[in-house]
Amino acid sequence: LTEVKFNSEMEVELVDSMGDDTSILAAMMVSTMGETAELMRKDPKGISGRLNFLMKNRHGTPFEHGSLQFRVKAPIAVFREWHRHRIGQSYNEESGRYKKLEPEFYIPPSNRPLLQTGKPGEYVMGPIGSKEYNSGVELMKFVFEREYNTYEALLDLGWTREAARGVLGVYIYSSMYVTLNPRSLMSFLSLRTDEPESSFPSKPMWEIEQCARKMEAEFAKIFPYTYEAFNNHGRVAP
């Protein structure tokens, strides 16, 4: 039997970026300064006030001038939600048709709220008892080992990868690159973080929020004024 690996991490690594807050400022100022807007990159006077003005008045397009590329390793359940974000995010994911999927499955960590109460739209997630947690993890591992070994048995029978993967569940790990601009990242953060300060608080799945928080930390470093304005104006994409 193939040994199956279990993992509880979401990997999000910034691999490349283009631009910073001055790229957005220049894009804004071309409106009134024409080609001399380029001077704003070296002397970004009033940048905080100007980017807050854009955010407050929902002038969103200047925030499209920049780019962040991330490498992500997460369970397929996360990617299934992530790929619903259609606008301004470019994706390339490993293929279950062209390569054999790795024997690695996600196990929710013990600090992940697992007890669901309430009703649709108003669910409350709380901690589950340690006995229930440990029993649940054992059940998951049991199933994941069988899933993966059945997958391999089908491949050994000569089944094509695209059909054999039908026995694998959505907690198997996958990997992708995602490239997005600050505006689309703000749209993603707005929906995929649970932030009480937000004008429209969201209740995302815990695992996708772990990814969103890692992206948020990189965004805050590269685009600090934009990030500040995003928070000042309710964490809504302009």
Ligand SMILES: Cc1cc2nc3c(=O)[nH]c(=O)nc-3n(C[C@H](O)[C@H](O)[C@H](O)COP(=O)(O)OP(=O)(O)OC[C@H]3O[C@@H](n4cnc5c(N)ncnc54)[C@H](O)[C@@H]3O)c2cc1C
């Ligand atoms: C807490 C939560 C629960 C969810 N539950 C469900 C669920 O039960 N079932 C389900 O199917 N999905 C669910 N979703 C996914 C959700 O419906 C969206 O698909 C996802 O959040 C992406 O949002 P978006 O369309 O705004 O993003 P993007 O696709 O990136 O679009 C960004 C913006 O572009 C504009 N836009 C994009 N496409 C169009 C279009 N065709 N027409 C007009 N304007 C457009 C809109 O302004 C949109 O907000 C859930 C999401 C969250 C955060």
